[in-house]
Amino acid sequence: MSFNLESGKITAMIKVGEKIPEFKNLTAYQAGKFVKLNLDDYKGQWLVLFFYPRDFTFICPTEIREFAKLEGEFEKEGAKIVGASTDSEYSHKAWFEKDLAEVKYPIIADTNQKLAGGFSCLIWDRGEALRATYIIDPDQVLRWLMISDNAVGRSVKEILRALKALQTGELCPVEWQPGESTLGKISNK
Numbered sequence: 015m016s017f018n019l020e021s022g023k024i025t026a027m028i029k030v031g032e033k034i035p036e037f038k039n040l041t042a043y044q045a046g047k048f049v050k051l052n053l054d055d056y057k058g059q060w061l062v063l064f065f066y067p068r069d070f071t072f073i074c075p076t077e078i079r080e081f082a083k084l085e086g087e088f089e090k091e092g093a094k095i096v097g098a099s100t101d102s103e104y105s106h107k108a109w110f111e112k113d114l115a116e117v118k119y120p121i122i123a124d125t126n127q128k129l130a131g132g133f134s135c136l137i138w139d140r141g142e143a144l145r146a147t148y149i150i151d152p153d154q155v156l157r158w159l160m161i162s163d164n165a166v167g168r169s170v171k172e173i174l175r176a177l178k179a180l181q182t183g184e185l186c187p188v189e190w191q192p193g194e195s196t197l198g199k200i201s202n203k
Contacts, residue, residue: 028132028133030158040124042121042122043107043123044119049120053154060092060149060150061149062081062149063133065124065143066143067144070109073165074099075113077145079114080171081097081119084170084171085118088177091177091178095119096120096122098121098122098129099122099123100127106121130146146160147168147173149180157180158176158177182196184200
């Protein structure tokens with residue numbers, strides 16, 4: 015994938031199996047304060063990065079709450095959760111303090127839209143992200159992605175299942191659940 019987060023120039027869509035775009039010094043809102051995030055902050059651990067369209071909407075808070083509800087389950091698997099939208103950190107603060115105080119993970123303020131653009135989930139003419147989720151491994155390689163229409167909420171339980179399946183390092187059949195048999199090791203011939 016070729017994307018320069020600083021210039022915003024995209025020459026190809028991000029692909030599963032490739033390193034994710036580097037990001038540095040991104041402003042985020044987290045549990046009552048503004049913080050700066052860097053890709054290197056997540057090196058050596060799994061990362062679930064999700065984008066949502068806008069603050070103060072209807073479907074988005076249901077997903078954000080579900081990620082918060084299952085955050086402990088993701089942490090048991092060695093994964094961190096980070097959310098993002100193209101809203102400002104001040105919009106995040108106002109919304110989260112009023113309606114989503116239970117959320118502890120960071121929410122990136124992608125006001126320049128470069129992060130959403132770099133992850134190929136930006137609706138350019140509206141300046142907002144699609145409903146997109148990325149599972150990134152400890153080596154910062156994209157292992158799984160899902161992008162859907164903004165009218166349909168995602169299943170956070172399915173994202174957790176996909177994370178657990180990826181962590182087996184094995185072939186996991188349809189409807190596989192943790193604890194079930196896999197189809198064996200992945201062959202890298």
